[in-house]
Amino acid sequence: MAPPExxxxxxxxxxxxxxxxxxxxxCLALLDDDRYGYALLETLAAAGFDVDGNTLYPLLRRLESxxxxxxxxxxxxxxxxxxxxxxxxxxxxxxxMWAEWRHHDQALRQLPTITTDxxxxxxxxxxx
Amino acid sequence: xxxxxDRYVWAVVRDLPADRRDDVDRELxxxxxxxxxxxxxxxxxxxxxxLGDPAxxxxxxxxxxxxLVGPNRYHSYLRTLRLVVSIAVPALxxxxxxxxxxxxxxxxxxxxxxxxxxxxxxxxxxxWVTVAYVVIDRTSTSxxxxxxxxxxxxxxxxxxxxxxxxxxSIVGALAVIGLIVFQHVRSFVRDxxxxxxxxxxxxxxxxxxxxxxxxxxxIPLAIAVHRAGRWTVxxxxxxxxxxxxxxxxxGGLALGDxxxxxxxLGLLAERADRTEPxxxxxxxxxxxxxxVLIWDAAEKLxxxxxxxxxxx
Numbered sequence: 558m559a560p561p562e563x564x565x566x567x568x569x570x571x572x573x574x575x576x577x578x579x580x581x582x583x584c585l586a587l588l589d590d591d592r593y594g595y596a597l598l599e600t601l602a603a604a605g606f607d608v609d610g611n612t613l614y615p616l617l618r619r620l621e622s623x624x625x626x627x628x629x630x631x632x633x634x635x636x637x638x639x640x641x642x643x644x645x646x647x648x649x650x651x652x653x654m655w656a657e658w659r660h661h662d663q664a665l666r667q668l669p670t671i672t673t674d675x676x677x678x679x680x681x682x683x684x685x
Numbered sequence: 686x687x688x689x690x691d692r693y694v695w696a697v698v699r700d701l702p703a704d705r706r707d708d709v710d711r712e713l714x715x716x717x718x719x720x721x722x723x724x725x726x727x728x729x730x731x732x733x734x735x736l737g738d739p740a741x742x743x744x745x746x747x748x749x750x751x752x753l754v755g756p757n758r759y760h761s762y763l764r765t766l767r768l769v770v771s772i773a774v775p776a777l778x779x780x781x782x783x784x785x786x787x788x789x790x791x792x793x794x795x796x797x798x799x800x801x802x803x804x805x806x807x808x809x810x811x812x813w814v815t816v817a818y819v820v821i822d823r824t825s826t827s828x829x830x831x832x833x834x835x836x837x838x839x840x841x842x843x844x845x846x847x848x849x850x851x852x853x854s855i856v857g858a859l860a861v862i863g864l865i866v867f868q869h870v871r872s873f874v875r876d877x878x879x880x881x882x883x884x885x886x887x888x889x890x891x892x893x894x895x896x897x898x899x900x901x902x903x904i905p906l907a908i909a910v911h912r913a914g915r916w917t918v919x920x921x922x923x924x925x926x927x928x929x930x931x932x933x934x935x936g937g938l939a940l941g942d943x944x945x946x947x948x949x950l951g952l953l954a955e956r957a958d959r960t961e962p963x964x965x966x967x968x969x970x971x972x973x974x975x976x977v978l979i980w981d982a983a984e985k986l987x988x989x990x991x992x993x994x995x996x997x
Contacts, residue, residue: 593715593716593719594712594716594719595716595719595720595723596719599723609737610716610735610736610737610742611736611737611738611741611742611745612745614712614713614716614742614745614746615742615744615745615746616745618705618709618746619745619748622748630711636715636718636719637711637715638715638719639708639711639712639715
């Protein structure tokens with residue numbers, strides 16, 4: 558008996574769960590150079606993380622209030638922009654998250670039911 | 686002129702804490718400008734659509750809890766609400782009926798006042814319980830919530846009907862029957878040494894025995910409940926039927942002014958130097974009896990249904 562096909566919204570919810578932490582990790586990784594919100598969004602999209610502004614902009618402020626990011630207003634250019642950069646604490650958290658990520662990746666690969674020998678990132682990224 | 690962007694930004698920032706409103710406003714405008722620049726062919730409308738529902742953004746930017754009662758207190762809140770409402774409504778209705786009987790008000794007024802009192806009780810109870818829970822939710826820190834196995838509640842089916850409860854039911858029924866007999870044989874009121882019963886002596890020709898029988902039926906019922914260990918649905922239904930029959934009998938007698946001894950009323954009036962005999966409001970007596978009996982029936986049914994759920 559074949560398992561019932563998972564409804565698309567169920568799949569979307571679980572994919573969302575898997576991605577949630579990766580966006581934080583990606584932000585902390587990219588913000589070694591300071592960036593403003595929209596530039597970060599574009600960079601993330603180009604790197605294959607399609608995250609909504611709805612999610613990203615509030616996330617940046619949350620990370621800032623947790624002390625993982627700092628921000629400054631750059632008023633030198635024609636349009637003032639708010640730039641974010643990772644803090645020392647942010648780097649520590651990022652490294653710990655990255656170690657955790659690799660640990661889970663390793664552990665998942667040990668499971669007998671995970672048969673994909675390579676690049677699960679390609680198979681899970683087929684829809685948003 | 687107010688642009689769509691102005692309206693969008695306002696929709697996001699208006700409910701934010703004042704100290705971050707300006708900063709979010711400024712950043713959002715700069716982001717919208719960046720987006721417009723990046724998509725020269727898209728109009729303002731399309732850019733804002735791309736940003737999505739401002740309510741989502743506002744929720745993301747707001748660090749405060751966005752609920753009145755959080756999920757880990759929600760069910761406790763509902764339980765307390767039910768408990769307080771179920772106490773406040775009958776209490777307030779009973780007080781209203783009592784007040785109406787003292788003031789000798791009519792049936793229609795009494796009913797209307799009772800409905801008003803029940804409504805007030807629900808509104809007041811719901812309001813104050815909600816306020817209390819919102820305050821608790823906002824003020825308690827996570828340290829207050831450290832959980833220990835000692836906090837575990839006991840499932841209702843795990844504590845069988847206590848022996849004291851059974852004994853109380855039986856003693857209660859016997860006491861009521863004793864009172865009925867006592868008030869007739871010796872009474873609380875004497876007139877020159879003569880016994881003046883509270884209840885109409887004519888009732889002993891028939892109805893009194895029905896009342897005594899119905900009250901006495903509570904004794905085997907209490908024993909059956911004790912044996913079952915809890916109020917089962919059939920036992921609760923029997924209890925409800927007995928209560929309703931008793932209510933029909935007492936209510937009918939009260940409404941027909943056949944319940945209280947007319948001699949007693951005359952005597953009391955005489956002692957109070959009143960020319961007219963007291964006229965107890967039959968409807969009020971019936972309403973009080975109804976409140977007590979229906980409350981009891983509903984309570985046992987509720988226990989039975991709840992424990993049935995608990996056993997699944």
